[in-house]
Amino acid sequence: MDVLVIPGSLRSGSYNVRLASLAVKELALSGATVTRLSLADYPLPIYDGDLEAEKGVPEPARRLARHFLAHDAILIVSPEYNAGVSALVKNTIDWVSRVGMEPFRAAVFGLAAASPGGFGGLRGLISLRQSLELELGALVVPEQMLVPRAGAAFDADGAFVDPKMADRLRSMLRALLARAAAQKRI
Numbered sequence: 001m002d003v004l005v006i007p008g009s010l011r012s013g014s015y016n017v018r019l020a021s022l023a024v025k026e027l028a029l030s031g032a033t034v035t036r037l038s039l040a041d042y043p044l045p046i047y048d049g050d051l052e053a054e055k056g057v058p059e060p061a062r063r064l065a066r067h068f069l070a071h072d073a074i075l076i077v078s079p080e081y082n083a084g085v086s087a088l089v090k091n092t093i094d095w096v097s098r099v100g101m102e103p104f105r106a107a108v109f110g111l112a113a114a115s116p117g118g119f120g121g122l123r124g125l126i127s128l129r130q131s132l133e134l135e136l137g138a139l140v141v142p143e144q145m146l147v148p149r150a151g152a153a154f155d156a157d158g159a160f161v162d163p164k165m166a167d168r169l170r171s172m173l174r175a176l177l178a179r180a181a182a183q184k185r186i
């Protein structure tokens with residue numbers, strides 16, 4: 001099973017990057033082949049139709065689209081900003097969608113979020129799920145991982161302080177891999 005993990009934050013010390021790192025470890029332990037990317041390596045301007053008409057879809061969005069197509073599962077780990085998904089993630093999705101719908105329909109998506117707040121980034125994932133499922137026709141597993149109060153959730157080594165959180169992540173990733181395996185058999 002080939003899994004792509006995409007952290008939706010560029011911040012050094014990002015909680016979402018930490019969560020993505022734990023997911024990468026868990027996925028590797030379960031036998032998946034994991035590719036983790038940083039959106040810093042796929043710099044994209046804010047979407048602008050004039051820019052697209054003039055210069056076409058930027059190469060980083062085309063590269064991302066090829067990555068999406070080459071994986072069985074894609075885990076997006078995104079912060080919540082003002083009750084919505086991070087602009088970085090949304091802008092990336094908007095550009096990749098200009099390549100076509102296929103990159104969103106080839107893999108099964110899983111969603112995760114970490115936030116210093118009490119909702120754990122839930123509202124950001126709702127808006128992300130809406131774009132992926134309702135507009136782009138992506139298959140997004142219902143199971144998702146939320147890490148509220150992220151400032152106290154990780155220890156100095158980046159592991160979860162509460163073992164229950166580790167169990168929750170494991171079971172969410174298991175659901176993602178099971179769904180991706182089922183899709184592969186169809």
Ligand code: FNR
Pocket residue numbers: 009010011013014015016017079080081082083084114115116117118119120121
């Ligand atoms: C936030 N943050 C935030 N958190 C949340 O749970 N719900 C929210 O609506 C918002 N809104 C928000 C708006 C803006 C402009 C900023 C700068 C921050 C806090 C956010 O979750 C926090 O900065 C995280 O640490 C960002 O994720 P990373 O970079 O740690 O992965």
